[in-house]
Each structure stands twice: as C-alpha cells, then as structure tokens.
Amino acid sequence: MFKMPRVVPDQKTKFESDELFRRLARETEVRYTGYRDRPLEERRQRFQAGVREGHTEMAFMTNGTNMYLQLATGFNSKEVDFEKEPGKxxxxxxxxxxxxxxxxxxxxxxxxxxxxxxxxxxxEAAAEEDRFLREEIEKYKARLREFEEKQRAFRVPTTSHAHHAHSHAHAEQANIQVR
Incomplete structure (x- = not known):
C-alpha cells in the first residue's frame, strides 16, 4: 500500500522561502497556553508537570501560532533541561x-x-524523511509498472489487419444484390 509522504520533496527550500517559517525561525516571545482559565500558581504546576511528562502547549506571541510540543524525557534527554539556567x-x-x-x-x-x-x-530528521520519501516513490513507481504490465497482458490484441479483414467482409455482404 502506498503511504502518503509526510514531507515535501525540497524541505530546506520550503523552510527558507515560506513566510510562516521565516517568521517562526526568528527568536521571538513565546508563552505557555495551557489552562488559561486557572490561577497562575496552578498553571505553573501544570506546566512543569506536563513538561516532565513530555508535553506542553506553546504559542508564538508575534503571530499567534499555537503548538502542542511532544518532549522526550528521561535520564539522557536533551529536550528538557531544568538545570541549564535557574528559574527557566x-x-x-x-x-x-x-x-x-x-x-x-x-x-x-x-x-x-x-x-x-x-x-x-x-x-538530520529531514535527511531521514527524504530517504523514506524516495523509497516510497520508488515503491509506487514499481507497483505502477507492475500494474501496467498486467494490464498489457490482459488486453485483447486488436491489430489493424484483423480490423481490416472484418470491415472487408461487411463490405462484401453489402454489395450482394438480389434480383
């Protein structure tokens, strides 16, 4: 079964040329968006608990883009660091x-x-996804070739000679005159 590709063919060009990516690539103010209806102290606790569990919701304040982030947690995780800077x-x-x-x-x-x-x-992830994309495209092309070969094998051969002989027989029947 053909799997829908998860990435576009030229990811780097899209990242560099797409206006949304260009805006989000600049360091800008972000804010935790979870539990906005709760008091600040509860939000702080829920934010830290969520980060430790491996998820959080963040928004880019300059354009309102919201993201649900999945974070790898654990002993050697480089994705969550409470130690790098106090209070952050x-x-x-x-x-x-x-x-x-x-x-x-x-x-x-x-x-x-x-x-x-x-x-x-x-x-790194782009290179891996590109490899996967190329493999899927090759699989799709191979299946398409296989399908076309099967279609050719099942077709009834219609040559111009057979068609011509059939037309000629009808013409002879039409020329018979009864007196």
Missing part, C-alpha cells in the same frame, strides 16, 4: 510542520510562563 526550563521538540522537519527550541520562565523560542530546520 530549556526545551527542544522535533516534529514535521507543513511537510518540513523542524525543531522548536527555546526557554520558558517558570514564574511568568513566557520566554523566547523559534523554529529551526532539522537537517
């Missing part, structure tokens, strides 16, 4: 957005629940 958590999250492999990178102040973040082009 540094985050990284890799995902595919609009057909391009990207990495969300930034930090959030644990008191104010805002900070600075940006999107970066994820070269």
């Amino acid at each position: 958590v540094h985050l990284r999250s890799c995902f595919i957005m609009n057909g391009v492999c990207v990495r969300w990178r930034g930090y959030v102040d644990l008191e104010r629940l805002d900070g600075v973040g940006c999107l970066e082009y994820d070269e």
Whole structure:
C-alpha cells in the first residue's frame, strides 16, 4: 500500500522561502497556553508537570501560532533541561510542520510562563524523511509498472489487419444484390 509522504520533496527550500517559517525561525516571545482559565500558581504546576511528562502547549506571541510540543524525557534527554539556567526550563521538540522537519527550541520562565523560542530546520530528521520519501516513490513507481504490465497482458490484441479483414467482409455482404 502506498503511504502518503509526510514531507515535501525540497524541505530546506520550503523552510527558507515560506513566510510562516521565516517568521517562526526568528527568536521571538513565546508563552505557555495551557489552562488559561486557572490561577497562575496552578498553571505553573501544570506546566512543569506536563513538561516532565513530555508535553506542553506553546504559542508564538508575534503571530499567534499555537503548538502542542511532544518532549522526550528521561535520564539522557536533551529536550528538557531544568538545570541549564535557574528559574527557566530549556526545551527542544522535533516534529514535521507543513511537510518540513523542524525543531522548536527555546526557554520558558517558570514564574511568568513566557520566554523566547523559534523554529529551526532539522537537517538530520529531514535527511531521514527524504530517504523514506524516495523509497516510497520508488515503491509506487514499481507497483505502477507492475500494474501496467498486467494490464498489457490482459488486453485483447486488436491489430489493424484483423480490423481490416472484418470491415472487408461487411463490405462484401453489402454489395450482394438480389434480383
């Protein structure tokens, strides 16, 4: 079965030329958007709990783009770092957005629940997804060739000679005159 590709053919060009990506690639103000109806202290607790569980919601304040980030947690995780800077958590999250492999990178102040973040082009993930895309395209082409070969095998041969002989027989019948 053909799988729909997850990425566009030239991810880097799209990342560099697409207006949304260009805006999100600049470091800009970000804010935690979860539980906005709750008191600030509860939001702080829920933010930290969510980050430790491996997820959070962030928004780019300059254009209102909201993202649900999945974070790898655990002993050797480089995606969540509470130790790098006191009072802040540094985050990284890799995902595919609009057909391009990207990495969300930034930090959030644990008191104010805002900070600075940006999107970066994820070269390693893009190379892996490109390889997968090329494999899927080759599989699709092979299946298409196989299908076309089967179609040719089942077709009834219609040559111009057979068609001509059949037409000639009808013509002879039409020329018979009864007296």
